[in-house]
Amino acid sequence: MKLKTALLGKTFQFRDLKDVMAKANEEKSGDQLAGIAAEDAKERMAAKLVLSELTLADIRNHPLLPPENDEVSRIIEEGVNEKIYAEIRNWTVAELRETLLRHETGNSEIRRISRGLTSEMVAAAAKLMSNLDLMQAASKMEVTTHCNITIGQKGVLAGRAQPNHPTDNIQGMKASLFEALSYGIGDAVLGINPVIDSADSVKELLNATKEVMTKWQIPTQNCVLAHVKTQMRAIRQGAPADMVFQSLAGTEAGNKAFGIDVALLDEADDLIRRDGTGTGPNLWYFETGQGSELSAEAHFGIDQVTLESRCYALARKYNPFMVNTVVGFIGPEYLYDSKQVIRAGLEDHFMGKLQQLPMGVDVCYTNHMKADQNDMDNLSVLLTSAGVNFLIGVAMADDCMLNYQSTSFHDIATLREMMGRRPAPEFERWLVKMGIMENGRLTPLAGDPTLFM
Structure with a gap:
């Protein structure tokens, strides 16, 4: 050599x-x-x-x-x-x-x-x-997956509705969720990051999202992004989880820092297939992001791009419904500025897709990073051009619970309209039935969360 x-x-x-x-x-x-x-x-x-x-x-x-x-x-x-x-x-x-x-x-x-x-x-x-x-x-790469509906088709840009709330207040979460739905966002998942990592809190959030899905007959899937062990306890107590979630690292030691290993993921996989409420066959949601192994001192002198790629082989083992890199979340220690964040987002999307994963990206940054919302707009356009499966939607692009900046519900709607992308087909049919979308475009009703009140 x-x-x-x-x-x-x-x-x-x-x-x-x-x-x-x-x-x-x-x-x-x-x-x-x-x-x-x-x-x-x-x-x-x-x-x-x-x-x-x-x-x-x-x-x-x-x-x-x-x-x-x-x-x-x-x-x-x-x-x-x-x-x-x-x-x-x-x-x-x-x-x-x-x-x-x-x-x-x-x-x-x-x-x-x-x-x-x-x-x-x-x-x-x-x-x-x-x-x-x-x-x-x-x-060039098309990776489609099915939980309760199918995403990933050419020409489809799905959106995760991320209605986080700083106290896990159900009414506050629903207010954000209703805004997301009114803009046509939520076909990828109704996915909440909980403040309280307890089975009771996870169960309450899963029940609340499932009630909204049932009442309005929304073709999508729900997930609460607690630690996998907490989700497992909630599911065993009867919580209606369509998918199970976990963050991944690219080394065994990095995953131990997350409190997981392959044996635990295997156990969770068996549980969600047996007791989950998703149709499947794709019942996992994974998140990754360059730098997590170094932050856990579990990188073994390997660069962060290669370690990120290794995450995708682990994710692929479980045939997930969705995977996304939270590209600018950790901070400037790992990606210093917008140029590095944009590069990392494009790298991660390519590497995940090449390993046949349904890749999305949380186009995001923290306030102590040398980046701003215009940079995120730029990356969103680049990723949409590259065929990203889904993006993350947060109310006003500002996550008040996780304290970082991402993309808003109306940002994803704008990208769809500007670049000829559509929601997932089953979800679009529901939007048409609700009067929110017609002929692939949002109607004047869009953006009004009182539709669901």
Whole structure:
């Protein structure tokens, strides 16, 4: 495996594959914090050049985190289709990139190739791509899933209604939810982040959302984003959960910091399939985000893009209904400014889609980050162009419970109208019946939450 190159009159020697992968990343404050980033643009260019000439076999034969030491690595290895891998193992990373971007390479061929890739190969390809490359490749991929309804079709932009409330007050939550529904948002999920991580609170929120769904005959699914153990207790007590949720990391140690492991996820998977209220077959909601492993000191010197890609192999094991990266939530320690947030959102969407996941993005930032709402507007447009499955809708784009900025209900409605996207078909038929939408456009009734009062 060649780890040296001469560039601009200087020889660059990299220590190992982990070193090349980290230094080939676009600039990320998280990699700088970890002490693994390229020193300057020249070293970054050299690392990209070295990485481009490595073969997929080189990457697989030099694991960044050996399977004997990490259960996520074992899942990645077990997920490789050996027949397809044998056909492409001698491709260079540059050849993988070119194949994905080639005009004649369509969704079905990309889907087949993806079965022979590891998460590290996917991350390597992302490092060689421009933002437009990431968008072009992702836009070819269609990943549809079904819980109670189907999302992910070409031309569909779904929205998660996120009616969080700072005290889990049911009436306050419903006020936000009714606004979301009035703008046509909620086809991905009625998904609430609870303040109180207790089975009683989760049960109350699930009952409240299910009552709204039943009363208004809304074709969608509900979920409360508590810790998976809390959700399991609520479901065992009879709570009506269509899906089960959990945040994921890209290493076994990172997941232990979240209080989970594969055995627990397997148990939750069995429970939601046995006692959940969703039709299925896709009954999971996962969230990820670059930097979580470093914040838990569980990154093992691996860069945050590669670790994020590894999350997607773990998610794929459970055939989820939806996955999203909460792209700017952690803060400037990991993504310093809007340029890094935009890059990360496009990387994550591409890497998830290439691993056949139904990817959405929480287009968001925290107030101590060098970003603003105009930057989020820019990323929302880029992701919609790239075919993102869903975005997150929060009242006025300001989550008063989690204290971060995201996209509003009317932002998603605007993106649909401006870029020719539609809600999920079953949900759109309901919107038409309610008089909120007609011929693919919102009516004058839209945006009026009193429709549901």
